[in-house]
Amino acid sequence: METLHELAQPRLIGALLRIPFQATVTRVYEDVVAAGYTDLRPAHFTPFQHLRPEGSHITELAERAQMTKQSMGYLVDYLEARGYVERVLDPADGRAKLVRLTTRGRALARVARASLERLEAEWARRLGSDSMAHLHRLLEELVAVVEQPSARG
Amino acid sequence: METLHELAQPRLIGALLRIPFQATVTRVYEDVVAAGYTDLRPAHFTPFQHLRPEGSHITELAERAQMTKQSMGYLVDYLEARGYVERVLDPADGRAKLVRLTTRGRALARVARASLERLEAEWARRLGSDSMAHLHRLLEELVAVVEQPSARG
DNA sequence: CTCTCTAGTCAGATTGTCTGTCTATATAGT
């Protein structure tokens, strides 16, 4: 329907990253709901994407997700109330608590991970597995660049 | 701080796309605010990302952004009130209106585009321009795959 | 000319995010 315009107007890097990223979000959400996790909405995945295996502080999760600690606290409250995560006192810091996955939370994380792996395999099938492997590696390099702070050029 | 874990746990395709995508969103937002567009928030970019040059219907924008037409209408109201877009009657359909960029909206779009182009150039400088060009091309191919519907594998 | 579908809006509820404030604890400087 819009093919001619799309061809005439090459897409910028923002759209090139946004479109497949949005596809991963949609796919994982569909698969997670299909697996029976009907009490979750897309926003509730944010904490999972930043939790370290040993557990993380709310403040740390908030920084990594680029949101306020109050907002992250709201999401963690929701997940804790439904048994996906738990808060435990941090033995190393009396002010702090560690947010950790429960058994239920780990099961959900496995479902999400499997969904992403299936999607990548599907893309590899359609793009060619060499191209997909190459893309994967280049994205890893780009992530390293993005995460390493540098003076703006 | 978390380097050992990150190395041990390879990132899934979701994170590999999310991290650079989020970087584009943050950078464009910073640059747009720095250019004096202080009445915009990240959500207001959504309509811009889907507007065709000749204008688009609210319904079409909503579909492309994967949100309801009411929500898209809310964002367009905001942008229209501040002079970034205008609604004109669609001569081809008496029910419909076309949402189009105004002069001010086109100026904003140029700022955003320039910001993305600078960011990609910065990445090319740090990643190597061959790698960046290759990544760009592979992402274009992936977008084509994502946009072409297919039976799920 | 009816029947059904579509484009857009109105109204209201809910979700997710923010700012501001507060308490308890940690940490650094004396």
Next chain:
DNA sequence: ACTATATAGACAGACAATCTGACTAGAGAG
């Protein structure tokens, strides 16, 4: 040890961005 400052987290309230449901006007099929 004592004080000053910084940090982790929570509470309260406001606002932003999204949703669902209901409606009007016009399009398009028969």
